[in-house]
Amino acid sequence: xxxxxxxxxxxxxxxxxxxxxxxxxxxxxxxxxxxxxxxxxxxxxxxxxxxxxxxxxxxxxxxxxxxxxxxxxxxxxxxxxxxxxxxxxxxxxxxxxxxxxxxxxxxxxxxxx
Numbered sequence: 001x002x003x004x005x006x007x008x009x010x011x012x013x014x015x016x017x018x019x020x021x022x023x024x025x026x027x028x029x030x031x032x033x034x035x036x037x038x039x040x041x042x043x044x045x046x047x048x049x050x051x052x053x054x055x056x057x058x059x060x061x062x063x064x065x066x067x068x069x070x071x072x073x074x075x076x077x078x079x080x081x082x083x084x085x086x087x088x089x090x091x092x093x094x095x096x097x098x099x100x101x102x103x104x105x106x107x108x109x110x111x112x113x
Contacts, residue, residue, distance in 0.1 A: 037078035044086050047104075051079025055093050059104070069106040074098075 038051035047068070048060045055075050059068035073079050075095025083090040088109065092099040098113035 038082045040082035040084040042084045049084050053078045071106045
């Protein structure tokens, strides 16, 4: 590690090994057998926003993927893109005719065609 001594490098590596906790793989995230088609990490909280092949967006909490609030994006096809901001979630689906924004509680704020 650059110009660090061998003992300092060893201490850093031991510290990193003690604090690293791998999360479970995301392959188990399915909604009624439908795969995940879009994801976005929330910038201000420990939430993974997942879009499914059914056209729904769902908040997933904890490394186990506990389901939280969810909302339909529009249409019955896959969610194409999700963007999570400080106070909103924006999403667009393959079958929808536009894009929308929802509060993190699931209330629709606007939808533009």
